[in-house]
């Protein structure tokens with residue numbers, strides 16, 4: 001059976017302070033490595049480590065050695081993404097710089113004790129123990145193991161972002177699938193036989209909080225920042241909560257019909273979907289669209305289901321049978337001028353995604369729609 005690693009990040013707020021120089025020293029080391037990687041065009045962690053480890057060890061003798069390892073890793077990945085952007089003409093700066101208050105930790109540099117809600121972090125002056133205040137922690141992490149983490153300094157304190165992982169065995173692909181079509185206000189999912197339609201109310205939640213924030217900002221007061229942050233936190237949690245509920249329903253449906261695969265829309269084609277909405281709206285939607293997909297993906301994999309992304313271009317406007325552009329036929333209804341198929345818009349989208357998945361699975365040519373925009 002195919003094995004797959006599922007990774008999830010949990011963010012914990014730390015109770016107490018970290019020595020300030022942990023961030024400044026790390027930034028110094030990382031900036032030095034980044035500059036060297038850039039000058040010598042090094043993208044390999046092994047090579048960077050081989051060339052610079054001993055020098056940095058001598059320069060920072062009290063710094064735990066694994067900080068140099070993780071700084072090498074980060075320097076390589078920052079340089080690689082900078083080079084990629086540069087090649088596409090998207091980076092203005094001449095060379096990459098690192099300004100963030102972030103420190104990468106490997107399993108030698110920290111540990112988490114989730115029984116007593118405590119973390120231990122290696123510093124230049126030995127290990128320090130810090131209580132965890134609160135976090136986006138969940139029961140499911142108990143069966144997972146923690147590998148690396150990031151220390152992040154924010155305005156309101158220090159955070160530890162830990163990556164949990166678990167290897168899962170995926171079910172053998174049996175041809176049965178559940179496709180998921182995500183829209184601004186609803187999510188449609190199902191098989192050829194049955195499609196469910198769930199309202200997300202995401203837009204309503206976002207609008208309500210937008211109005212709340214605006215009311216708050218219109219009244220001058222001493223300090224509205226904490227309240228604003230509180231609202232933002234609540235808004236995010238409500239949207240996330242809605243995402244989790246829908247994802248659970250999708251997984252339950254997949255298990256009910258014994259599907260082996262969950263089919264999702266490939267995000268590259270997302271811009272087409274938010275056509276008509278304002279730019280700012282579109283951005284928010286894209287963000288939460290991806291968020292919902294991520295939640296569905298990891299829940300599916302934890303349940304042993306395969307996940308496949310397929311091209312979503314035109315999935316709600318083309319006929320799933322013959323590929324002709326459908327014409328609107330009343331509220332959310334679509335009709336095919338060629339074969340006469342008449343269906344709800346959401347059902348059309350789900351059927352198209354399933355059709356594309358099956359074509360991919362059986363190695364057939366992708367559908368070439370006759371009427372693409």
Ligand SMILES: [Zn+2]
Nearest residue numbers: 319322336339
């Ligand atoms: Zn048709």
